[in-house]
Amino acid sequence: MPGRGIALLRRVSVVMKNGSKLSDRDRILATVDSIPKGCVASYGQVAAEAGLPRRARLVGTVLGSLTGAGSLPWHRVVNARGELSVRGPARAEQIKRLKREGVRMNARERIDMAEFGWRPE
DNA sequence: ACTCTGACCCAAA
């Protein structure tokens, strides 16, 4: 989990106090944690930013296995076409959170990536 | 060890 002694850093190799590398999972969580409010990023983009190109599926696997959800902004991750991949009750929660922070969606619950897509420095 | 299933993605057709 990001936020317990590990300074967040994207792209390059992040390291822990002990010297061991951060797990792929933690790099993904740290990256999701860095998506700004009001923006959304695709699974593939998160993977790439975490230094794991072509591993979009892993991002889905990791987010899908989240339990408590904590303070992680998981709702800011959508598919590359701007659609919500989350099914079930969590979907409504995602929509609520996105609306609350100003991310608008069309009638088909689709987000304009050109407008709300995260563009990291 | 092996098969199946995904909160995925992209280029082609």
Added chain:
DNA sequence: ATTTGGGCCAGAG
């Protein structure tokens, strides 16, 4: 707009 095929691969059974 949809479909197809390939890439990717951690979990669950």
